[in-house]
């Protein structure tokens with residue numbers, strides 16, 4: 001039994017940051033990465049579901065849980081969308097554990113609202129936490145990995161971003177969140193293409209889990225658990241996954257699905273500039289030639 005446990009540890013000696021790891025899915029990722037031998041920077045800003053400040057310190061509890069199972073972890077309290085704080089978080093991993101191999105961008109919150117009721121502040125806050133909250137740690141970790149590669153110390157670096165079915169298929173009442181999560185899928189593609197030369201893979205998951213985020217919005221009684229998502233993250237973060245990059249994987253309990261993003265569908269070359277009156281029939285023919293778009297979640 002002891003031997004079996006040893007063989008299955010995929011992340012021995014690796015150093016990881018998991019953002020928003022105090023609760024929900026991020027907490028499950030942090031515990032799973034630690035179980036596989038990674039030393040983990042457990043980041044959490046300790047905010048409410050809507051992103052407001054609280055006095056809670058959930059990251060401390062997760063660090064204690066990891067230590068209790070014999071692992072190594074340290075708390076980071078950064079707001080991931082704060083550019084300087086994100087840089088300090090990357091620096092903390094390097095200072096405390098001597099480097100960084102894995103970045104799991106997961107932190108975020110929702111302020112669900114129909115598009116026409118969305119306030120400017122709701123839009124800005126949700127876009128900020130997800131999009132900038134992915135960009136800032138990725139930007140600083142990427143600069144570190146590029147510097148390491150240039151010094152001849154290339155690391156098998158792995159980034160796992162967090163998109164959502166809302167971002168990929170769309171979700172009624174979540175226009176802002178959907179836009180941010182779609183942006184994360186786009187960011188993943190470009191980061192993967194740019195950073196491969198430094199030994200970095202960049203993928204994204206679209207998780208599903210019963211957490212405080214979904215409990216208020218849906219019937220979650222049959223919903224997957226946070227920890228159902230984390231083995232996929234652990235594998236994507238392993239050295240073994242070096243040939244997988246620029247991919248988005250949906251996880252729903254025991255089902256994993258490859259998400260196919262935008263791709264060129266049917267096209268028609270008119271030979272000369274289109275007359276507006278010609279466009280309708282031509283576009284309708286092209287639409288009919290391909291599959292209909294999947295319905296937006298919640299659309300009747």
Ligand SMILES: NC(=O)c1ccc[n+]([C@@H]2O[C@H](COP(=O)([O-])OP(=O)(O)OC[C@H]3O[C@@H](n4cnc5c(N)ncnc54)[C@H](O)[C@@H]3O)[C@@H](O)[C@H]2O)c1
Nearest residue numbers: 020023024025045046047079080107108164208209211213
């Ligand atoms: N739960 C689902 O079914 C589901 C589905 C699709 C995508 N997601 C995504 O998965 C991720 C985790 O969601 P969850 O359901 O576990 O939510 P959650 O609210 O349980 O956990 C999110 C954590 O992120 C932290 N956080 C929020 N803003 C932060 C910031 N600026 N800096 C650092 N930490 C911050 C919160 O304090 C919280 O502990 C989110 O990106 C969410 O959008 C969740």
